[in-house]
Structures are given as C-alpha cells and as structure tokens.
Amino acid sequence: MAAGAEAMDGAAPMLPVRCRVASAQAEGADVATLTLEPVAGALSGGAPGQFNMLYAFGIGEAAISLSGHDEAGRPMHTIRAVGATTRALTAMEAGAELGLRGPFGTGWPVADQAGRHLLAVAGGLGLAPLRPAILAAAAQPGAVSVVHGARSPDTLLYAGELSAWAAEGTPVYLTVDHAAPGWTGRVGTVIGCLPPALAGHDPAAVSAFLCGPEVMMRATAQALSDAGVPPDRIWLSMERNMKCGIGLCGHCQYGPDFICRDGPVLRYDRIAARLTLREI
Numbered sequence: 001m002a003a004g005a006e007a008m009d010g011a012a013p014m015l016p017v018r019c020r021v022a023s024a025q026a027e028g029a030d031v032a033t034l035t036l037e038p039v040a041g042a043l044s045g046g047a048p049g050q051f052n053m054l055y056a057f058g059i060g061e062a063a064i065s066l067s068g069h070d071e072a073g074r075p076m077h078t079i080r081a082v083g084a085t086t087r088a089l090t091a092m093e094a095g096a097e098l099g100l101r102g103p104f105g106t107g108w109p110v111a112d113q114a115g116r117h118l119l120a121v122a123g124g125l126g127l128a129p130l131r132p133a134i135l136a137a138a139a140q141p142g143a144v145s146v147v148h149g150a151r152s153p154d155t156l157l158y159a160g161e162l163s164a165w166a167a168e169g170t171p172v173y174l175t176v177d178h179a180a181p182g183w184t185g186r187v188g189t190v191i192g193c194l195p196p197a198l199a200g201h202d203p204a205a206v207s208a209f210l211c212g213p214e215v216m217m218r219a220t221a222q223a224l225s226d227a228g229v230p231p232d233r234i235w236l237s238m239e240r241n242m243k244c245g246i247g248l249c250g251h252c253q254y255g256p257d258f259i260c261r262d263g264p265v266l267r268y269d270r271i272a273a274r275l276t277l278r279e280i
C-alpha cells in the first residue's frame with residue numbers, strides 16, 4: 001500500500017490510503033464519529049463540505065463527509081449505519097484499520113460569506129458536513145446561526161456541542177419531529193425555525209448552507225428564497241449513490257453534474273429547477 005502523501009496528492013485518487021481509527025465516539029444508537037490517522041505518510045486536509053471514500057476492507061466503500069479535524073489535524077467522519085459498509089465502519093474501535101480516498105468534491109464557500117450572516121440548516125445527520133463550516137464561521141462572533149432538526153430529542157446530533165455553541169453566543173434553533181417526556185422545545189420541521197432565525201437580519205444579507213434529506217432542503221431553500229434570501233446565496237449538499245468519487249463512472253450523475261466532482265455542495269439557483277423533478 002502506498003504511503004498517504006503519495007496517494008492523496010491526486011496522483012492515485014483510486015488508491016486508498018491505509019488508515020487507523022485513532023478514536024471512535026458513539027453519537028447515539030447507530031451513529032459514530034471516527035477520528036482517523038494514516039498508518040504511513042500524511043493525509044491532505046480537506047475543506048468543510050468535502051467528502052472521503054472510506055473503505056471497510058473486503059466489504060465496501062462509502063462516501064462520508066468530513067465532519068471536522070481534531071486538534072492534531074486528523075480527519076473526523078460521523079457515520080450512520082444503514083447498510084453493510086456503514087455498519088462495518090460504525091462498529092470499528094480504536095486501532096481498527098480502513099482505507100481512505102479523498103478528499104473529493106466541492107466545499108461550503110465559507111470564505112465568501114464575509115460581511116453576511118450565515119444560516120446553517122441541518123436535518124438529522126446533515127449537521128455532520130455542516131459542522132466544520134459552522135466552526136469556521138463562528139470564529140467571527142455573531143456570524144452564524146444554526147438550525148437543527150431531528151426525528152426525536154435523543155437523535156439530535158452533537159447535543160453537547162450544540163449547547164456549547166449556544167453558550168458561546170451562536171444562536172441555535174432546535175426542533176424535533178416527535179417530542180419525548182422532558183422536551184420543552186419546538187416540534188415540527190426546520191421550516192418553523194426559519195422566522196426566528198432570520199429575525200433581526202436583512203434577508204438580502206443572509207447566506208444559507210443546507211444539508212439533510214432532499215425534501216427538507218428543497219422546502220427550506222424555497223422558504224428562504226420566499227423570505228428574501230437571494231437564491232445565489234443558498235447552497236445545498238446533495239447526495240447520490242457514489243462509486244468512483246472522481247467523475248468517471250457516472251453513478252452519481254445529477255442532470256449535467258456529477259455529484260462527486262461538481263458537488264456535493266451546489267448553489268440553489270443552479271439546481272432549483274432540477275429539485276422539482278422526480279427521480280433525477
């Protein structure tokens with residue numbers, strides 16, 4: 001197996017770099033965050049919004065977004081077990097080995113939002129790809145608000161971190177589909193959080209990053225646009241079944257775009273018409 005730096009500089013994008021799980025953190029019943037380090041060589045950083053292809057040896061590869069980097073610069077990925085590959089990845093403990101190709105794809109345009117208010121809207125696990133963008137934007141006080149919707153209070157992602165962000169002054173709006181005993185917060189979709197999140201901001205000066213189920217992103221982008229947020233200031237992270245990750249195989253084709261190469265982060269005004277089509 002080639003050393004990390006060799007494979008990660010684009011010379012061999014189909015060649016996984018052998019990595020080790022440095023730490024594995026359960027985030028709920030079927031979700032875990034893995035912090036990874038190369039067994040040899042170095043990994044390239046990767047920008048917020050980009051993804052890696054993680055390979056559970058002998059089982060399969062899955063596209064998994066970067067959910068951040070730890071203090072040592074090691075990449076973190078938050079994974080939900082939905083099938084064989086993601087079940088194997090979420091079951092890994094510290095010391096387990098896996099392959100990593102990437103980072104691939106487009107990132108959130110965080111640096112372009114200077115002087116604007118950023119609204120990060122996450123449905124479920126969609127908070128994972130948004131996390132590094134939120135952390136980057138929050139370096140400037142008052143620059144970002146967070147909206148997070150989950151199925152139930154116990155499936156809110158990064159609950160401790162959400163509280164910490166709120167305590168540090170980042171407005172955080174939470175909502176759940178189904179309440180549970182003790183829950184006194186909002187119940188309903190993230191759309192209900194948009195009016196309070198936009199209050200006090202000129203919508204023309206707001207940018208929005210959306211990540212979650214497609215139906216949630218479509219409705220949120222429409223609602224934000226109706227409220228006056230410019231469609232060319234709204235970005236969505238799209239998901240499609242992915243194989244090569246480098247724009248060759250066509251598995252993730254989305255109209256004229258390949259999600260792996262031209263996405264996953266795409267601007268709303270470019271894809272608004274496509275979002276209304278079924279089964280594209």
Ligand SMILES: Cc1cc2nc3c(=O)[nH]c(=O)nc-3n(C[C@H](O)[C@H](O)[C@H](O)COP(=O)(O)OP(=O)(O)OC[C@H]3O[C@@H](n4cnc5c(N)ncnc54)[C@H](O)[C@@H]3O)c2cc1C
Pocket residue numbers: 051060061062063064065066077078079080081082083084085086087125128129238239240241242259264
């Ligand atoms: C750009 C990109 C970024 C992604 N980032 C993440 C991430 O950060 N964390 C993460 O957990 N997943 C992420 N995914 C989804 C992840 O790639 C898939 O869940 C994974 O490929 C499933 O592989 P599998 O072999 O475990 O299951 P499969 O056997 O491929 O699928 C099992 C079943 O789950 C369904 N399924 C597939 N994906 C999902 C899903 N996302 N949610 C619910 N059901 C699904 C399938 O339709 C199938 O019925 C991302 C996908 C893309 C394209």
